[in-house]
Amino acid sequence: MKDSKETPTQGETQLPLRRKINLIEAAMKYKEISLIITVLLMALGGYALLNMPRQEFPQFTIRQGLVIGVYPGASSKQVEERMTTEVENYLFGYQEVNKLKTYSISKEGMMIMFVELRDGVKNPDMFWSKLRHGLNELKNQLPPEVLALIANNDFGDTSALLLTITSEKRTYKELEAYLKKVENELRKIEGVSKLKHFGLQKEQVLVHIQPEKLQNFNIKPITVLSALRTEGTVNYAGNLDNGNMTMPLHLPARYQTEKDLANQIIYADPQGNLIRLKDVARIERRYKTPDSFIKYQGAKSLLLSLEMQPGNNIVQFGEAVDKALAKAKAKLPKDVEMSRIADMPNVVDHAISHFMKEFGIAVLAVIVVTMLLLPFRVSAVAGITIPISILITLGILSTMGIELHTVSLAALIVVLGMVVDNSIVIIDNHLEKLDHGESPWNAAWKSATELFLPVFSATLAIAASYFPLMFFLRGTAGDFIQSFPITIAIALGASLLVAGLLVPY
Structure with a gap:
């Protein structure tokens, strides 16, 4: 033994x-x-x-873009002959362009060219930067009536979070001010890329000239226009030199409120009589007629889109966003609400949790099967x-x-x-x-x-x-x-x- x-x-x-x-x-x-x-x-x-970085979908290269030309007053045939053909010849000179999938549309006053790059192009941003520079030079060779020739390839960005700022009582201007407070908190997050807002309604001040009053004062409309144009600009007024340093001086715009505009002097005679804008016109502040607007649950809303920089963990990014939004919410009145209508960090976190659950079930299933045999x-x-x-x-x-x-x-x-x-x-x-x-x-x-x-x-x-x-x-x-x-x-x-x-x- x-x-x-x-x-x-x-x-x-x-x-x-x-x-x-x-x-x-x-x-x-x-x-x-x-x-x-x-x-x-x-x-x-x-x-x-x-x-490790987490996203809902993998990053992929967007190889499509647009080249847009504006040629006011030209017919579709003139746009095709004088602008589209020249742009196509220039564009097809780049080896990165896929000629088979690139096509153009010429219509009255405008050219739209759909550009697609070859599959082997790994850095499209470099190409589009080079193309924009080339289009600026090409525009000088086109008819002088061509107002714009631009390239746009900004189609690959996706929002990590869509947030609405909503109130039934507040005006759009007030909502915009609250939106900026939220933006200021979100910009402090290191992983934030772009902040875009939608649904803003711009205010405008309308001056309604009353012709009968102009006739009473014997004033021509061009006189009113000239006075408003010169007084509403910011001008350089020279330098102030104290021996140690030289500081530029600027004259600020005089118009801060509708009252300032109403008191603008548009005519003065030799006797010292003054005619102000309010004497010949009615002044009104209102919102522009909107092309589009946003409502959430029937109330006025502004939409904020938050994008994340590549290479970040979107779940951790979402936690940082939660903290920033909690601080921002404390600065808002009770009648202004913040709501999430798209929350990518939560979606990805749910996907990861679901995988871990499936992973645990798979491990147990394998162990049970092997234990039987x-x-x-x-x-x-x-x-x-x-x-x-x-x-x-x-x-x-x-x-x-x-x-x-x-x-x-x-x-x-x-x-x-x-x-x-x-x-x-x-x-x-x-x-x-x-x-x-x-x-x-x-x-x-x-x-x-x-x-x-x-x-x-x-x-x-x-x-x-x-x-x-x-x-x-x-x-x-x-x-x-x-x-x-x-x-x-x-x-x-x-x-x-x-x-x-x-x-x-």
Whole structure:
């Protein structure tokens, strides 16, 4: 009995002297190093899960834009011949432009050109910046009646939050003042990109000239216009030099209220008689006739769109927005309400929570299935490899700059059932070798060594089946789906390393 117990021990201790150990057996022998590396990678994955950038959808490149020309008074044929043709010839000189998908519409007084870039263009902003500069030079070669020639490619921004400022009693001017208070709080957030507001109604001051009064004073309308034009401007009035510094002086505009405008002198005779604007005109302040307006639940509303800078965690961004809005709400009166009509941070947070729920169900389902067919210890080991592989995958995705969004989450859910296969195959072979009388040590490294190449080949085949998505889907669709095969490949690779280097121990 003593010899039978000592023989395996001697064999195990002398094994490294008789042959060169492979990577799998080295990982078993120096298990502390393997465990430390695994724990560090899992810690990186846990940190990434909490802090990596999160979006609802992946970022993709917008390769479409518009070139608009304004040619007042020209017929559609004149616009086509004198402007559209020249712009097309200039535009098609750029190799980035996809000529097959670029087309134009010429109509009376206006040209609209729909421009699409080639799929290989990765930085469209550089192209559009270069094009805008070129269009400014091209405009000088077009007929002088062409008023504008502009390019617009600002179509890719999405709102992280849509907020309404609503009141039944307040005027639009008052709502605009409260909206600016909310904006001031939101601008303090580091991740804020753009703040856009919609539904603002601009005030205007109307001067209704009364012809019969002009006739009574024998004043011509041009006299009134000249007086208002000169007094309503801000003019440079020279410098003030005190010997130490020179300061420019500006004369401020005199009109601050309707009363100032009403008291404007429009005529003075040699006898000192003054005629003011209020003597010949009626002055009225009112809102312009709106082209559009916004109402929320039947009340006057202004809409605020909040955009987030790329590369931020939208859930954490939403928490910062909540704090800023709480401060802003304290500064608003009770009859002014703030309401969220679109809340992307909440949507993404719900998606992440739903994934974690599905992830937990998947882990439990795998453990239950393996427990029905394998011993408890084997099923427990197989189940543990799932969170280990997923956390390592998240850590690698974070270091590669891939965000957590709908596509990457879908890839992780798809691969959940696959990451456990490698471990189950190796564990099953390990049990078979134990049944044939192998020692636990030899059964462990031999099972992993013998099956590593077949498991690697199967893993590579599965990953390769998804990679055609990156090559056959081009343009916006290709950008959108790009992270899907990458995530699957990383997850399967992580499960292969866990099964080959960690499971045998």
